Amino acid sequence: EDQVTQSPEALRLQEGESSSLNCSYTxxxxxxxxxxxxxPGKGPEFLFTLYSAGEEKEKERLKATLTKKESFxxxxxxxxxxxxxxxxxxxxxxxxxxxxxxxxxxxxxxP
Amino acid sequence: xxxxxxxxxxxxxxxxxxxxxxxxQTLNHNVMYWYQQKSSQAPKLLxxxxxxxxxxEADTPDNFQSRRPNTSFCFLDIRSxxxxxxxxxLCATSRQGGGQPQHFGDGTRLSIL
Numbered sequence: 001e002d003q004v005t006q007s008p009e010a011l012r013l014q015e016g017e018s019s020s021l022n023c024s025y026t027x028x029x030x031x032x033x034x035x036x037x038x039x040p041g042k043g044p045e046f047l048f049t050l051y052s053a054g055e056e057k058e059k060e061r062l063k064a065t066l067t068k069k070e071s072f073x074x075x076x077x078x079x080x081x082x083x084x085x086x087x088x089x090x091x092x093x094x095x096x097x098x099x100x101x102x103x104x105x106x107x108x109x110x111p
Numbered sequence: 112x113x114x115x116x117x118x119x120x121x122x123x124x125x126x127x128x129x130x131x132x133x134x135x136q137t138l139n140h141n142v143m144y145w146y147q148q149k150s151s152q153a154p155k156l157l158x159x160x161x162x163x164x165x166x167x168e169a170d171t172p173d174n175f176q177s178r179r180p181n182t183s184f185c186f187l188d189i190r191s192x193x194x195x196x197x198x199x200x201l202c203a204t205s206r207q208g209g210g211q212p213q214h215f216g217d218g219t220r221l222s223i224l
Contacts, residue, residue: 031210032210032212043201043203043215044154046212046215051210087153091210091211098156099156103153104153106151
């Protein structure tokens with residue numbers, strides 16, 4: 001069975017304190033790994049897609065990387081507006097069009 | 112901007128009173144999804160349409176049904192809402208193809224009195 005876990009469950013950072021969020025997966029036939037940001041009371045906002053080990057994507061203070069068993073979302077010099085829940089999801093051969101979501105990491109960045 | 116729009120943003124209904132949530136998209140994506148999300152949990156897939164082909168998740172209660180009259184619109188019907196159905200309902204779309212991302216609307220927050 002395909003599984004996705006995320007750690008930590010919650011993370012509190014001071015503004016400017018860089019850190020990383022982890023998404024670990026056990027799947028058969030990865031078709032894509034996706035990172036989303038979700039603000040309270042809103043739908044998930046698409047950030048990145050990663051397809052193969054070694055791939056990296058960047059957007060402003062965020063950088064996503066992928067290995068054969070995990071992905072990291074690196075946050076450099078975060079600001080309070082980066083506070084949100086970050087969700088990781090995978091598409092696999094088992095699930096076709098569907099996603100398997102991780103439980104998310106709640107990030108709080110304090111001024 | 113192309114987007115996924117859900118109406119209403121907030122819906123209050125009474126226990127047992129049928130309710131319909133709607134979703135429209137301007138992305139022209141052929142796959143549409145309905146998710147249920149409860150507080151501090153990941154979204155849980157209820158069903159999806161691949162064009163007009165309806166796919167129900169095995170654990171989706173019979174109380175939940177869906178309609179997709181055309182490419183742009185999709186509806187979620189809850190026939191007899193119970194207290195446990197209070198949640199955020201998210202609609203998403205994607206192009207077909209294994210590596211395509213899903214694009215989400217901002218959801219409908221459903222409350223049951």
